[in-house]
Amino acid sequence: MDATAAHAFATPPVSVHRPTTAVEDVITLAAGVWLLTGTYVDGWAHNNLRDLETFFTPWHAILYSGFAACALWIVALTWRRHAPDARWMEAIPAGYGAATAGVLLFLVSGAADFAWHSVFGIEQGIKALFSPSHLGLATGGFLILSAPFSAAWHSPERSWPRLMPAVVSAMLSGMVAAFILQEFAVFARHGLIQTYSGSAGAQPAVTIPTSSSIIVSLASFFVSTAVLFVPVLLLSLRWRLHAAVPAAMTLLPSVALQIMVALRDAWLVPAALVGAVLVGVVWAVARPKPDRPARLLTAIGLSPVVFWAPYFAGVALHDSALSFSSELWGGTLAWTGLEMLALAALTFKVRTTAGTTSKLPAGEGRGG
Structure with a gap:
């Protein structure tokens, strides 16, 4: 160019x-x-x-x-x-x-x-x-x-x-995407990473997942990660966000999806809350800014990892077992982090190539 x-x-x-x-x-x-x-x-x-x-x-x-x-x-x-x-x-x-x-x-x-x-x-x-x-x-x-x-x-x-209207607008737009893609919504159900066996009437037992169920699970995490964290990424490319903003933008859609399915797995709400708090901690520590790519890449790459980890922990505690082995759940967390890292790196590359990178005036458009 x-x-x-x-x-x-x-x-x-x-x-x-x-x-x-x-x-x-x-x-x-x-x-x-x-x-x-x-x-x-x-x-x-x-x-x-x-x-x-x-x-x-x-x-x-x-x-x-x-x-x-x-x-x-x-x-x-x-x-x-x-x-x-x-x-x-x-x-x-x-x-x-x-x-x-x-x-x-x-x-x-x-x-x-x-x-x-x-x-x-x-x-x-x-x-x-x-x-x-x-x-x-x-x-x-x-x-x-x-x-x-x-x-x-x-x-x-x-x-x-x-x-603030822009922040709320980005979150609500993401909730529209979460709604139409609800079959891929991780916090709408817990059977996504669990495989059960057992005869009718008997207590189902957690067993090893099939290859196809693993692929479906990974795809669901990919879609849910994009739905929740791409709005956060877009806001972060323009403004420095208070740590409470990405936390709220991940928690509220997850809770809304659980309410929409009549709280059939209501115990996942505390898991989402823990994940959202951890996302806020990541942003508070990294303090990403639009003109600090390394900080933003760190925050956006770690956010899905710390957000989804309580989901796996919550399912394991609820069922007293986890179908996914450490390689599978650990790899899923790594994949979601790499997904957001790749998207963030791509946006930085496009922005730099187009010559649109600019520093914000001191004190403007920044929070916390």
């Missing part, structure tokens, strides 16, 4: 889109929480209720009313910024372009969801996660909830209190 191209990446053109205020971003998030609550309540229904026969349900009412609140608010933000003789596209708030597209996608997918249910009925279990209309709804919701994060990304000099 030549110097001219690098400079173009480093200094983007001045946007005609007006930024949002902190209050406006908070309202966006409030409507987004409404939408996300409906999403998880609907997930609870699909996971725990049988014989769902109609599209018109209380959980769909929460979901679609939350979407209506998001859509109306984004329309209001755009309306307030529209100037006479100006294009409507220019009135969309800075960072809210993808959210506007998400509103349209959600609207189309909602109509498709009604048609899909009318023809094929109401899905249950894993089938609901493969429905094309549900995938469209999840993508639309992801784009809507990521708006405050996207808006803040282009304004890294914001003070720390002003960045």
Whole structure:
């Protein structure tokens, strides 16, 4: 890449889109929480209720009313910024372009969801996660909830209190991804790393896992690691995070997933809490900063290792045995750490090559 191209990446053109205020971003998030609550309540229904026969349900009412609140608010933000003789596209708030597209996608997918249910009925279990209309709804919701994060990304000099909507936005967006990928969610169940044997009616015994179950388990840890820690990584590339931020961003989605499956393995919640605390300790000790790659690589590489370790310990204590040998559980922890190390190293390489690396002004955009 030549110097001219690098400079173009480093200094983007001045946007005609007006930024949002902190209050406006908070309202966006409030409507987004409404939408996300409906999403998880609907997930609870699909996971725990049988014989769902109609599209018109209380959980769909929460979901679609939350979407209506998001859509109306984004329309209001755009309306307030529209100037006479100006294009409507220019009135969309800075960072809210993808959210506007998400509103349209959600609207189309909602109509498709009604048609899909009318023809094929109401899905249950894993089938609901493969429905094309549900995938469209999840993508639309992801784009809507990521708006405050996207808006803040282009304004890294914001003070720390002003960045809180961006932090919450990144976490909520990750929770949308966790929802649609819930079959890979580690903290949603404990049988992922356990194999049982025994006749009907007898107490099942923990036994050696098969090769296929090991592969499925490793894949689930890979997906769950990306869902939980990529939002943390993206925030860390721009701002120095307080240790409580990555801890909360790993704990809350894990607890939400357990609630969605009716707390069938409620004892995993304390394990998630311990893991989240350890993640916070790693960040407090490493003190990663956007302009200190070594510290950030250390923190993001160790975080999944210390977060998943209490999961293995909790399962072993609960069942008094563990199907995974030390090579398997130790290797799984190492793989997840290497996964985040690779992703972080790749982002640093791309950022350096594009010439976008810049130091934050002293005291700006930093916490704790």
